[in-house]
Amino acid sequence: MATYKPVVVQTFPKLGERITQDTVYWRGYKTPVQIKEFGAVNKIDFSTVPPYNYAVTASSRIHIYGRYSQEPIKTFSRFKDAAYCATYRDDGNLLVAGSEEGSIRLFDVGGRAPLRQFDGHTKPVHVVGFLSDKYRIFSGGDDYSSALWDIPSATEIISYSEHTDYVRCGCASKVNADVFITGSYDHTVKLFDARTKSSVMTIEHGQPVESVLLFPSGGLLVSAGGRYVKVWDVLKGGQLLVSLKNHHKTVTCLCLNSSGQRLLSGSLDRHVKIYSTTSYKVVHSFNYATSILSLALSPEDETLVVGMTNGVLNVKHRKPEERKEKSQMKRQPAYRPYVKGRTYMPKQEDFCVSKPVKRVLRKYDKLLKSFQSSKALDAVLEPPIRLYTPEVTVAVMQELHRRGTLRSALAGRDEKQINLLLTFVARRVIEPRFTPILVTVADMITDIYQPVVGQSAIVDRQFLKLQEAIGKEIDYQEELLEVLGMMDTLFATFTKKRATYLEENKSNGLIETIETITN
């Protein structure tokens, strides 16, 4: 003997972007805070020690912001012209920056005046950074050279002039204190070892290199230039691992998240793309108002800061994790009554009475089970179901139609209920998943309530609305067919061979709705 089978509510997969763990994670940021800087933001760097302040280089100033501050905590403005690439040392105490006039300045975070100034570059210095031993600085300038500086003595240790164009990006290895990398507009990335007189390795990127990045392990190198982001295996002698082309304008900045599992790239096309470093597929992407020049992610991914060409700094903070305290509100029964009798093993002479499992049915199912069609329809027309889960309402209507009682369930309703029904139908009839059944419902309603048309202004207005909605949809469909016809002529001019495939795409996209129940 079968039990009552509840009404099957057909769920459809959401079209478009699929919700993955990544989307959930990266959507977990609050609405951004916008801070206006004086010029294009060319570098953002986070301090690695709490409270994770960050230095923003824009125009001739370096601003230091606190985690949640809207105003800069501190400003370094001793530059005659533009400052570039303000970078924190690992311990968060020192800050180094290049400048348009060719000098490199070293600041104490606490102080105001520069501690040291390194002169030697003849052209603007766009890239500076600390080596991982903390006592040396590397730099790259528009004079095609890259140099290594000693902090205590403020002298140049070595200078390499191997690039044949501006050096615009660089990065120091975290594993080896002597190794650093520079990328240049001459389409190459060069790996230098401070112990040798020339570069150790040259990698041909193919486009002017805008940004380079080394993985924490030091084994992989990421370079960005043109529309490409390329990943190279350094340990295999600079072999290309993967080439990503997901932006449609120049990629300007790269960044890794704190776990090293995701790679972020920002581009002039206003997008930040997030890649998985295992599959190198885009797992998420952010959209911004203007072209992106720089981006940085704080430790633990708490804050995402993006700098734009129009000088706007966009700061996103992660939402605090919701605590599930609601479950505590409900007092659970004590442990002992809960487990009482659970472990009891029936003896041989005991007579076991099995308790039937109680199935919980929804209200409309209970009513349908007892064949109360009208009440079941009433139950699914209640606001929460009607508004948030229209598929349930439609499923019950379909079930009633299948049972042949839809007409009697729709009949005999007062003005308010007809109004409600018609509002629902007029709103949902254009949704393709509901159309077949709601068209039947609309037919029946017009049939049943034809005699009373003209008696109530509210109902008449709803009928007109329904007519309008259907008319609009018909126009829309006609337009779509026109577009389809145009596309067909276009495709017909392509190869003949592909014709069948195109037909298949059409039928997949427009007509079918495929639902998958994941295992």
Add this chain to the structure above:
Amino acid sequence: MVAPAALRVVRCGGGTLHGARAVFSADSKYLLCASGDFVKMYSVTTEETLRLMGGHADLVTGIQLNPHNHMQLYSSSLDGTIKLWDFMDGIPIKTFTVGSKLLALYKLASCEDSVFVIIPKSGERDTFQLVSVKLTKGAGQDLEAKELSVVLTGVDASPKCTAFGREGEYVASVKEVNLQVYFFKQKQLNRFSLSTKKTKNGNNHFSCVACHPKEDCIATGHADGKIRLWRNFCHKKEYTFSTLHWHHDIVMDLAFSMEGTNLLSGGVESVLVLWHNESDCQKDFLPRLGSPIEYITMSPDGSLCCTLHKDNRITIINSNLRFSRSIQGLIKSVDVKTGLVVDPRTKALVLNGEPGHLQFYCLQTDQQLFSLDIVQQQYIHQAGLNQTDLVKVAFSAEGKWLATVEEREEETNLELQLKLWFYDEETQSFKLNTRINMPHEDHITGMCFRDMDELEDDSLILVTAGRDCVFKVWVMVEDTDPEAQQSVSWSCDFVGSYHNYQATNCCFSEDGSLLAVSFEETVTVWDSVTWDLKCTFCHPPGKIRNICFGKQTCSKYLIGATDFGFLCCWNLLSCALEWSAHLNVLILQPDPLSEYIAALSWLSKESSLFVFKPNEPQPVYIQRNLGKEKIQFAAFVPRDEPEPVGSEKYLWLRRSQLFFLTDAQELMTLSMKSLEERLTPASKQLAVEESLPVTPFSLLLGKHRRQQSQEDRDLGKLIVHNKHEQESPAVKELLHTPAHVLPSASFLCPIFINSLLISKENKSAEEVTDEVEMESEKTENDSDEERDVTEMEQEDPSPVELLGEMPCKLSKSQEKELRKLRKMDYSWISVF
């Protein structure tokens, strides 16, 4: 050595169970049912079919226990005979020939030597009368029963429309709007009639009647769903009746409980209603019994109740209206649309079961294994509703995937769903994986999986052909997200069409490299990798009805059958017609394990079977006259182990067995064995053992027996051999032949003793016994109905054979002498 027995059509399931009310045995352990021409005995506890009693030549219309002997059963049939059975042993005791068609049978305890039957009134059509038949007491099996006395005329033919009241004092019969009650003692006939008014739900015609077992009260069911309780009907005028109304459609059957306190009623709603104290307000329900209730029977002790349903299911219900168990063989569905499909995992036959379900029917035990809910919607038992039904089923090669198509047709729009089910090893059942709404815009006409055992899952392809002029290829898609857990779903990969013709059939070649799709008159062959059209075949005029590829050695052939009665075989290598034959083929069924193909044709009101190999136009086997009914579907079911087949002619039956389903949903097969043999002997044994009363002594004996059997097992081969000896025909004959035809004991003694001996050099003797067994088997096969006749026949050859056996058994001294003789030098003879 032995000439092959002829193949015959054997019924193996299905048919109609609802010829008559079921009957419980006196101890409520067994249930007896009329099933077609047979009477079936089921065990109530194990749901097994214990016995099949055949002998009637037409439908069995009534069965009743003999009130004076609980081990005996009367059965009546349309062939005009009443048979008395000993149902415990399944032996017919007596056959009474009445002469005219018997439509119902009633037996009362009060009149010992007569039964009541309903027969058509001679000379008038559609008029029936209730007569009492005096069962003559006489020697011999076949008796004439011609002493008929008419009790009532103008009764309804249905056995439900007549009932006997309190200890047989009166009989009540209903027809249309009339109720007539006849009192036997007073010889008084009272007629009551209702006004013929038509209501919304139909008319108030009577549909069934039941009498209270203790009081003077008659319950009648009506076509509009009302139940009326009549009292005081011994007066012509002052009778009263009360009305109970719950059913919304015709009341199919009524039954009073043994004490008469409760009334059970059932109808089309498939709800069993229990009315307490004959009042309208107190009632209990047992809803959703699956299909309309046809008959309700109470067991004699009142502890059980059983309902017979329209779909051949028997439901056994406890006295507290709790569902207990159900006996279900092949469920009869309204319309079998899926055809016969074999589940590769269980080797069960799969077809439409109850509405929206797929039944898995075990051929060996004649039981339903399980029923898979495909549609998952509440079925409403109401006439005139269009409800979703299952139309197509396909299994992947190893039974891992199941594809089903369900449809519901409205006047304007069609609802189609393609569902793909994955076999879950943990729960041992199919789990829904993908549901596709509207896979085609019109009816789906064909569906098949690419059958490839050896390849991996990703080669699995499903093809559906639809009337919307396309065929679609569905493939499995794996979820690409590396972090998410692995999951697969199905999606469309390719859509093909051919000149905007409707696609009608599809089928893959054995190696899966080619797909054949028939489009009306044309068969197209596609490459299954690139989906390019390779070639087309057609045989105008006439649309293609069936197509299939040859298997194994004949895999280069494609067979097609057309509407205009042609069977064509195309060679795929030369792309030319190899041969064609004029044959109106309804079903084309290839054997999955061999190259044989069965074609079932319908020629001038009878079905014929042709079995052929695609490489030769001459059929291997032809069986004409498969039965009067049209055959709907056929399927080859692989055998567990190849059966030894004697002749070349039956080689096609070696690996698989052919089953087919007729229009009346009877499952038939071609077999060399008769049905009695096919029933497992174990169940018969069980029946006998179960019928033994459990006494302390029998328990003791049982323990002893078990010990003995264990010892036997320990002793091993020797004993087994010995057992075999015991079953030798000599002993059998000795035990089974009636004493009065046996030869003298002195003659039998040496034979018996010999048969018990474990001879060392009895090789020849064994061979002889083997031969005897084979021979006897053959004779059994030849015998159609009369088992006792064959037994008589068997008697003759065996003593002769046994006599022939005698010389082989030489004593040792004689043997020595013989050897000496052989060793002797006879060379001196040649000198002369």
